[in-house]
Structure formats: C-alpha cells, structure tokens
Amino acid sequence: MDVNEIRQDFWVLANSSLAYLDNAASSLKPKPVIDMINHYYRDLGVNIHRGVYRLSYEATDLYEKARQKVADFINCKFEEVVFTRGASSALNLVASSLGMNEIKAGDEIITSELEHHSSMLPWQNVARIKKAKLVYVPLNEEKKITVENFKKVLSDKTKIVALNYVSNAMGYITPIKEIINLAHEKGAIVIVDAAQAVPHQSVDVKALDCDFLAFSGHKMCGPTGIGVLYGKYEFLQSMEPIEFGGDMIDYVGLQEVTYKDAPYKFETGTPLIAGAIGLGGAIDYLLNIGFDFIVKQEEELRTYLLKEMKKLSDITIYNPTTETGIIAFNINGVHPHDAASVFDEDDVAIRAGHHCAQPLMHCLNQIATIRASLYFYNNKADIDKLIKAIKKAKSFFAQFM
Amino acid sequence: MDVNEIRQDFWVLANSSLAYLDNAASSLKPKPVIDMINHYYRDLGVNIHRGVYRLSYEATDLYEKARQKVADFINCKFEEVVFTRGASSALNLVASSLGMNEIKAGDEIITSELEHHSSMLPWQNVARIKKAKLVYVPLNEEKKITVENFKKVLSDKTKIVALNYVSNAMGYITPIKEIINLAHEKGAIVIVDAAQAVPHQSVDVKALDCDFLAFSGHKMCGPTGIGVLYGKYEFLQSMEPIEFGGDMIDYVGLQEVTYKDAPYKFETGTPLIAGAIGLGGAIDYLLNIGFDFIVKQEEELRTYLLKEMKKLSDITIYNPTTETGIIAFNINGVHPHDAASVFDEDDVAIRAGHHCAQPLMHCLNQIATIRASLYFYNNKADIDKLIKAIKKAKSFFAQFM
Amino acid sequence: MSYGNLETLYRQVIMDHYKNPRNKGLKSGEDYYQVHLKNPTCGDDLTLQIKVKNNYITEVHHDGSGCSISMSAASVMSETIMGLKIEDAKKIIDNYLHMVKGEAYDAEIDMGDAIVYQGVSQFPARFKCATIAWNALDKVLEKHKVPDEK
Amino acid sequence: MSYGNLETLYRQVIMDHYKNPRNKGLKSGEDYYQVHLKNPTCGDDLTLQIKVKNNYITEVHHDGSGCSISMSAASVMSETIMGLKIEDAKKIIDNYLHMVKGEAYDAEIDMGDAIVYQGVSQFPARFKCATIAWNALDKVLEKHKVPDEK
Numbered sequence A, B: 001m002d003v004n005e006i007r008q009d010f011w012v013l014a015n016s017s018l019a020y021l022d023n024a025a026s027s028l029k030p031k032p033v034i035d036m037i038n039h040y041y042r043d044l045g046v047n048i049h050r051g052v053y054r055l056s057y058e059a060t061d062l063y064e065k066a067r068q069k070v071a072d073f074i075n076c077k078f079e080e081v082v083f084t085r086g087a088s089s090a091l092n093l094v095a096s097s098l099g100m101n102e103i104k105a106g107d108e109i110i111t112s113e114l115e116h117h118s119s120m121l122p123w124q125n126v127a128r129i130k131k132a133k134l135v136y137v138p139l140n141e142e143k144k145i146t147v148e149n150f151k152k153v154l155s156d157k158t159k160i161v162a163l164n165y166v167s168n169a170m171g172y173i174t175p176i177k178e179i180i181n182l183a184h185e186k187g188a189i190v191i192v193d194a195a196q197a198v199p200h201q202s203v204d205v206k207a208l209d210c211d212f213l214a215f216s217g218h219k220m221c222g223p224t225g226i227g228v229l230y231g232k233y234e235f236l237q238s239m240e241p242i243e244f245g246g247d248m249i250d251y252v253g254l255q256e257v258t259y260k261d262a263p264y265k266f267e268t269g270t271p272l273i274a275g276a277i278g279l280g281g282a283i284d285y286l287l288n289i290g291f292d293f294i295v296k297q298e299e300e301l302r303t304y305l306l307k308e309m310k311k312l313s314d315i316t317i318y319n320p321t322t323e324t325g326i327i328a329f330n331i332n333g334v335h336p337h338d339a340a341s342v343f344d345e346d347d348v349a350i351r352a353g354h355h356c357a358q359p360l361m362h363c364l365n366q367i368a369t370i371r372a373s374l375y376f377y378n379n380k381a382d383i384d385k386l387i388k389a390i391k392k393a394k395s396f397f398a399q400f401m
Numbered sequence C, D: 001m002s003y004g005n006l007e008t009l010y011r012q013v014i015m016d017h018y019k020n021p022r023n024k025g026l027k028s029g030e031d032y033y034q035v036h037l038k039n040p041t042c043g044d045d046l047t048l049q050i051k052v053k054n055n056y057i058t059e060v061h062h063d064g065s066g067c068s069i070s071m072s073a074a075s076v077m078s079e080t081i082m083g084l085k086i087e088d089a090k091k092i093i094d095n096y097l098h099m100v101k102g103e104a105y106d107a108e109i110d111m112g113d114a115i116v117y118q119g120v121s122q123f124p125a126r127f128k129c130a131t132i133a134w135n136a137l138d139k140v141l142e143k144h145k146v147p148d149e150k
C-alpha cells in the first residue's frame, strides 16, 4: 500500500494542500464510497423491504448485504446489527430501552470522565430518573482508565458498565477485555463506545464478549447519518423498541401491536438506505486497505509527530503516552481557538475545543485543547505542516506578549 | 415546465422504460440533489459546528442554510426546524418527549384508522403506558376523516390530536385546518403527519396553526435518512430532549447537565449532514418546478388514470374520490402480490401491501391493496403502461380460473 | 398473447395447488410439531404442523393466507416431504433454497413438484413467497429439535 | 516573517484589549441589566452588565473567558458604547454585525476601535467569537426591554 496512491481516492487530499488532521471528528470520504452512494441515489433511489419490483429488490439487497458486511466486519450475526443514525443514537438506544426498563433505585452504573458525552450522558439521565448511582472509574495520573481502578468501583450493585474503547480526547486504549470479564463476573452488562476504535483497528465483538458496542459510519470513510449498534441477540430480543411505526411491526390493532424480531423492531420507518449502503462500501474500502497497514501508518506518524513536537518549547502535550493517532496539546499562553486560526491560515485542519468531553477538560484544568488526529491517508508532509504552523502560531502571538 | 425535460433530471426515467408509480413510498432523486450530496461528500466531507477551519465552516454553513430553506419552505422560524432521521422519528420525538411527560391517566388522544403506523403507534404506546385513552375518529363510508366526525370524539379530555394531512393509503386530504381550530378551542395539541402533503402541495404551518408537523426528505426528491419536525418554539423549548450526548449540551458536570436551546437540544451527535444539505437541494428543486405545476400535473394524471381504470371490469377501486395522486385498487380474484409481479414484468413499479396502514386494511376488509402513486415527473405513457399491465394481469390469471 | 417470463413463474401446477391446496387445514392434538410464520410486509401468514414417527414425517398440515406462490408452495411442500426421512427432507429444503435463489443445486435429488418453482429465481422479489413454507419446515424441525439420524 | 491575513485579524489594538481589558469585572447591585451568554462549542463564556439612565448607557461591565477575539471584542465594545444613547448603540450593533459578516456596512457610523474587527470577515470560523459580546449587548437591551426613544 502506498499512501500517495491512497490519497488519490480522496478529492480534498488529491486536489488541495490541506493537511487534514481532524479525523477523530470525521474522516474524509473516498471515491469508491461516494460511488456506492451515487449508485443508490442515481440508479435506484427507491424504498426497500416493501417493494415487489426490481429496483426495490435491488436496493433491499444492497441494504441487507451491508448489514451482513457489518456483521462479518465485527464478527457477529446478521441479526445482531441494528442500523442507527450514529454512535450517539446507538448508545442512547441501549440506555432508553434496556436502561429505563431494567435499572432500579440504588443500582450502580459505572462510566468515566474520559468518556465522550454520548457515552456518559445517556446513563447520567437514566441514573437521574431511576435514582441509580452513576459511578466514575478514577482516572490514573495520566488520565487513563486502568483495570486496577476499575476494580475499585466495581461492586455487586454494578448493573451497567458504559466505557469507551478508545478515548476521542486522549487516544488511550481502554483495557476493555479485562474490564468486560470482571464486569461479567458481577453480572453487569457492558456497553462499549467503539466510535474511535472500529475505524482504526480490527474489532471482534465475540472475542471481546461485550454485550453492546456502538460506532459511526462517518468516522470510518462512510456516510453521515449512519451508525451501528451491535447487541447480543438475546438482549436485543428482550428489549423494548423505542420508536414505533412503519416497518417495525408485525400486527397492528387499534389498541395493541406486536413487533418484528430484532434488529427490525429497532429500525422504525424508512431506513437509512443510502447510509447503510455507503457504510457497506466503507467496510469494503477499509478491508482492502487492511488494518495492518492502517495501524502501522498511524503508529509511524504518531511517533514522528511526538518526536517533532517534543523539540518545541512552550508546548504542553496532555497525552505523551497516547496509544493511537490522537494527540492533545496546547501552546502555552495561546488560547486554542486562536491557535486554530493560524492553523487554518496554513491549511492545517485541526480541532480546538472540549471534544465533547467536558468532564475530562475539568480534570485537565483546561477550557479546551488542540487535538490532532491521524488516519491512514495522512503522511509526513501533513505532520511537517502542522509543526510549521505550531511554530508560526508561537512566534505570531509572541509579538504581543 | 415540460415533463419530458423534467424527466431528464432523473436517471431511471431518462434511461429506462420504467413507469415509476410508487412515489408515496419514496420519490426518485434528481441530478441537482445528487450533485449537492456529492458536493458535500467529495469537496468537504468533514464534521460541522465544532470545526475552526474552512471546510468545516463551509459544511456548517450549508447545513444551517438548509435549515433556513426548510423554515422558509413551510413558513416558520429557523429555530423551529428540528432535523430528524425521517417523519417516523419526528413523530416519535413528540410522543416520547411531550407525550411521555404531559399525558396523564384518563387523558384522551385522538387519532384515526386512516393513519400511517408511524403517526398512530407512538401514541398507542403513550396511551398504553400512561393509561390514557386512544380514541379513533370514526371514518365515513368513503373512509374519510370529516370535521363532523371529528367533533363527535373531541372532548374536554382531549389532550392530543395526531392526524395525517394526506393519507398515504387513500390519498384523501384531511380537513386539518378546521380540525386544528376545533382542537385548539379545547386546548389540545395537534401533531400533523405531513409526510404525504409536503412533497405535493405548498404547506404553511403558520396558516394551519398546527403545533407540530412532520415530514421526510426521501419522499420529496431528497435523500434518505433525513426528516423534519416542525414545532412551535415555545413547545420545543419546554420539551425534554430524548437523546443525550455530543453537540446538544451546554454544560456537562459529573451528575448534572444543561442543554442548548431548541432545535439543537434535539440533535444529538454528529448531525445528518449530507441528508440536511441534500434536503436543502430538494427544496430548491421543488420550488423551481413550482407547486402550481406539481398540483396540476398530478391532477391531470389522476383524472386520466381513474377514467381509464373505470373502463375495466373486475377492478375494485377503494378510493374513487381520491383528492391526490394516490389510487388504491385490487384486481378481483387476484392476490395483490401476484398482480405486482405482472406489473414488475411490464416495468411498472407499484406497491402491493398494507402500506403501513393495517387498521385501514381491516376497515377495507382486505389483506392488502395495490397502490399507484403519482408525482410531477410521471406522464400519460406511465398511466398507459399501468393500464396495459392491469389488463395483462387480468387475462393472465383468468387462464387459471 | 405471450406472457414471457410470467409463464415460467406461474406454472399450471402452481396455480392448481393454489386453487386446490392439498393437506390444508390444521389438526388438534399434542403430538404435532407446529410453527407459525408471517411475512408482515406482504401479509403472508402460514402455520405448519408435522407429525414424526421413527424419524419419518408421517403427517403434514398447513393453513394460512397469502399469494398464489406462497400458498401453493405450502401445498406442494406438504406433498413432497410426506413420508420422507427427516434427513432427506432437510436435504430437499437446502436444495430447494439454492434452486429458487438461482444458485447451483443438485438435479439428482427428487423434489417432486417443487421443481416447478425454478422460475422464481428470475423474480427475486418473490423469493420470500416461495420459501416461507420451506422456512417453516426448517423451523419446525429445528425448533422441536426432532432427533436426526446419525 | 510575514503572517499575511493573520495580521488583518489580530490587529495590535485587539491584542492590547485582550491583554489589558477595559471595564472587566462585574458589579453587584440591582440596577444593572445583566445577561450571560455562552458558546458551548468553543468554551467562550461572557457576562455583560449595563446601567442605563435616561436612555443613555452610563456603565458597562463584562467578565468571562475565551479566546483573544471574543475577550477583546467585549472590552472594545464596552468602550465603544459607553455614554451612547441606546438608539445609537443599536445602530452600531447592526453595523458591526454587517461588517464582520463581510456585508455592506455604513462607514459613516463611528464605531470607535470596533472597526478593527473588519478582518474577521475573512475568517468566518471566528465570526461567533467576534460577535458574542455584541450579541450579549443586543440581548441585554432586548431582554430587559430597555425603553427605546421614540
């Protein structure tokens, strides 16, 4: 695999000098995926499931084949894949259905300050309404979740564990497999927010033995408006649907209704047809690139970036031991938002903000950080541009000091 | 406007001999809309709202301009437009938030047997859980909702009225304006399912004075996976969000949270970026065609279709007084599903089924009906193909009688 | 008038079984294995009952409503599998599914009248109709874990 | 080293107001009109207090945290509107918003140092930063329905 060849698949990379380093927010979309989306909109464009004509059948086939692709991709069964609007919707689905029906006063729910708001807030809401207790795994001095610290909060009262697989703000990999084992010993249900894991490494839900796992299409070369909730089938089957209407029903009477089996009972109304088909295309694309390459490329670039950044003075790196392509830093004395404008001027696309992780910002004692996040299509030139822009921001704002 | 020119915008119409008559399920998508979607995926492809670089700003701008287009289109304020996954999600949002929080035991909710499942089932669920009473407007002998009959069920106990604007199974136009006035006199809140209205006629929420109104993009030349909930701002502001996480929050603490104002508190996680932008494109496209033309074209074709169908024997038309481009019928003695295969062979795309309206099928005493549904890009040749296919189905199955 | 492909789908045999279904109507009694399948999107609804003795299928009954393809297929299936060893019935299910999907199938296996559903492979939208009865058979054998011969 | 466009955004005046904000810090007392605005996506947080006498703005105080553009703009704004008639302050708000959006604006209206935010029009991503203080002013005038002169 040659990065320069790969970059030709991405219009922005092939046709501009942008260093795109905001991949944790959303990845760019390659031509083969856009072609898939176009194929649906242009050549088909019709509704699925209910049609008895060829276009509809073809669209249905593509939609359901995408589900099978997802299932193969994360190693689960076809009917364990629920299509949702995104990771946030998927995580909310579990909390609204399983959480609202099973959690009782006094139960404990474990989460962490390293979570994305979408992983933690659905359970904060359940805890508030059901008078359960929301418990935070203490982070270690690097702000990591450790097995050690997880054990300190795990108890017989623990009913739910809702944690990230990879932190979007710090790039740490949670020791999720051990945590799942420990949680299961206590009979707790584990929901894994894998929005930052699935795009970057091979994920096997059966090997992890997690009960639920969620991710989004748009962070893995796929379309916006599509995500996946994986759930063990017995859980999905026992859960109440949260939206009611077309396509999810079996029999509808005036005062009562029966639902289809999972996953369909959770997919109310006209499905995310183009989204699912495009996600299928994204999976094909990533598998063709290969996770070996993706992991190696991100690792090389991360090492290089950290090495170059450490040469600079007046830079604070918050996660020097990051395990993925996510680096969080600030330029001392320069507000991250101001720095970002310098980066933008220099065609470096980077994020400055709380990264939907306000509790972590409170831990770090920062209003915001600058986050560079890598993907397999980045190259050394992107890193060099970033380093140059950091230097420029430093010297530019130094004028005013 | 010339239909044959319009048909060039739709790849399937321009390049095949298909008579596409399943528009109530989903419309085809024209090139300008697909171009908009491509523009986002190809030239931008990044996340919105949180980016401080140009691509992100451009994408945010397109996304929010689409919201303004929707607002202008249905005549409401910018902040009264909530983007959802579709009409089903929009209707569920109102039931889950306002319904679950405001409805008490003994309250009455009015709906009808003419509803799409997505209009009625969210309230059936609220009624079941809250022990409220779900009341059905009696349909008249044509299966229409009338003001007369609505008055029979409206009472001081009525808290919610959830009705369609145009029936997807029968094509009737509900006298919704009078119903809204009467409901408001009793202090009831009216939710209008306009999924079949907005694509086909000019809709003005201020003139209607409805409290909520929902529709989907994919039925109006827009993308899948996008819909709109309109709500009067004071209702939206007072309602609880139903999904929690990224992008919808203001301040996040470990045990408490404050939300953004509407509409953002209802748009959790990465938004339906391509969907919203594509919907904006669809609105531009429809406005350019013009509702005068759309209404006239559908009316002419409907009149022609009904005239031709009435010449045929052994056909039952269930809605001879249909007011829109939706015609429901059966070929006597032929299962609708069997008939549909004949249509498919003859390149006529049509729907056979319960049309997500099982209660109506029970009223009609049918398992299913055949539904032909028109849009502005259909022409007389499409109708002729349908008539020919009906004749063929009749004679084909007559062999076996 | 030529009806082209339609005639490969709607064979005389099929329409005959539709009009005059064999083994239609359910029995009461505890010694039946029973399964009820629906295809909510098109309204097909099928209940299947079988009785098994010494690994042989000795009775088949079905009831329900739906289109000519789904209803006739239930009737044809009931005749095809009657008296068969479970093992052999399972082979036919498999072979039949391959055939209607348009995949390679074993022409040596005797499927009786079920062979006429070959034409379905050209009508993918009707695949569910042609298979609901056979899926019901698969489920009924699986659901009750009818002992299979070694 | 040339910083190009950046120098039109970060003018010396702006950075001076950022380092040495005027009128920063809130007062207690009931006769202040107050409003608190946030931009949760980038963490800007601003509280604005004004006192009005006979339709004249007689005091302006602000406090909060954020980037140089948002914080300096609050300081510049506080100086610009001090002592003005409400009517005239409103005209400036309007004019300022047009200017930073890159739309046509009235160059005749005296906006004091606020004119240096012209460069923002080339940085649309910073539009929110440059306007939070002015939006707060708009809100505080509107919220408390400060009587406008006829």
Ligand SMILES: Cc1ncc(COP(=O)(O)O)c(C=O)c1O
Residues within 6 Å of the ligand: A246, A268, A269, A270, A271, B024, B025, B086, B087, B088, B089, B116, B118, B119, B164, B166, B167, B168, B193, B194, B195, B196, B216, B227, B356
């Ligand atoms: C009248 C009516 N309401 C609601 C819906 C649901 O729309 P969607 O499937 O896009 O959520 C439909 C479309 O099927 C409809 O026709």
Ligand SMILES: Cc1ncc(COP(=O)(O)O)c(C=O)c1O
Residues within 6 Å of the ligand: A024, A025, A086, A087, A088, A089, A116, A118, A119, A164, A166, A167, A168, A193, A194, A195, A196, A216, A227, A356, B246, B268, B269, B270, B271
């Ligand atoms: C770790 C993590 N979880 C959840 C999400 C939410 O994903 P989405 O915004 O696609 O719903 C994100 C992305 O922002 C994330 O990084």
